[in-house]
Amino acid sequence: MRPVRKTFESLPDFPFSLAFRDTKTPQNELPDHLHDWYELVYVHSGKGSFFIDRTIYDMRVGDLFIIPGNTIHRALPDKEDPVTSTALFMSPLLVEQPSFGEAFTYLQCFDQSRKQHLFQMSCSAALQMRIESLLNQIEAELRSQQLGYRHAVLLNTQRLLLEINRDRNNGKQHKSRAAFKGPNWMKDILLYIDNHFTEDIGLGSLSFMASVSPAHFSRVFKQLTGMNVTKFINAKRIVHAKELLLETEENVGTISAACGFESLPHFHQVFKRIAGVTPHQFRTQA
Structure with missing residues (x-):
């Protein structure tokens, strides 16, 4: 089995895709795959494991997985209580912005994940509420496609990344539950x-x-x-x-x-x- 090159349904000038509240089972989960786009996976319910790069993580409610482009990963849902998650995919070009004289980029959390080989955040209850609210707004904009919906999706995505970066840099997240399930x-x-x-x-x-x-x-x-x-x-x-x-x-x-x-x-x-x-x-x- 070779890694799958995941493809996305998106417009050339709007490199963004959302798989909203998708329930994964061992039967419909993709094998290991990698792609150039950056990916956030937020767990709403269920449990399982997530193999990313060289580590196997537990998946639990409120977990957020921050996966830079070109990182091998594969979700392993539990048979009895499969994971329901939202996966947000985007090209890093989508959130490029001027520095405004500040040492901040929206992609900081992805850079940190790659450097530290730590791809999981166990979110606080407050951060879970903010993440779920923003994901709901993004999904609603994509579904309604009202005037300026792509701009609204981008703004909410930027806000989502800002919240994640602030929480991560403030050290609020719980210790990652990397649990190697093997010898x-x-x-x-x-x-x-x-x-x-x-x-x-x-x-x-x-x-x-x-x-x-x-x-x-x-x-x-x-x-x-x-x-x-x-x-x-x-x-x-x-x-x-x-x-x-x-x-x-x-x-x-x-x-x-x-x-x-x-x-x-x-x-x-x-x-x-x-x-x-x-x-x-x-x-x-x-």
Whole structure:
């Protein structure tokens, strides 16, 4: 199973999408997916787990998950009490704004999540009320489509991000409930992959490191992440390749080698399968 490139129903000049109060079950949940857009997931009810990047979190009422673009993630709903959540997707370009001489951006919370590898906020009752009110207003504007509704959606989204950033920076959120539901070796392996995905690693070497059989390793890894080892490592490499394509002027061949691919054709094949475009197209379209 490879990571799904999630697509969004939105207008080219309004890169925004909302999945409002959607109930997820193990049958209708997507496998691990990644996309360029930024994502907020707020839990209204139910419970489950959420695998993000290298950690598995408990999902509970009032939890908010802050997921930057190009982050592998997968929700794992509980069979008996599935999660009902609202997912807000947006291009970071949507909320770009002048600094006004202040060290603040709406995307601060996403930057912090990426740097700290901490993607969950357990919201206070007061913050839950504010988040739910703003999500309700966004959904109502999208449904009614009255004059200026896109502007209203943007304003409410900006207010939502402002509330989240203020609460996060004030340290009001409860401690994250990252709960690794698996053997200790799996937690160590995910961290090892995160630090060594550009190297020559695979099922054989990783299972040896974990002191378990390859068959057992593969079964547990896929159960917890939704992907096999090769697909997971390739996804990590392509995320890194995207960063290098945007942030450096290195040629594609150099980037391919830096990301751990043995040949340029294989890099092109994997990149297009995961990103939907060639490396050159990705760089020129950005």
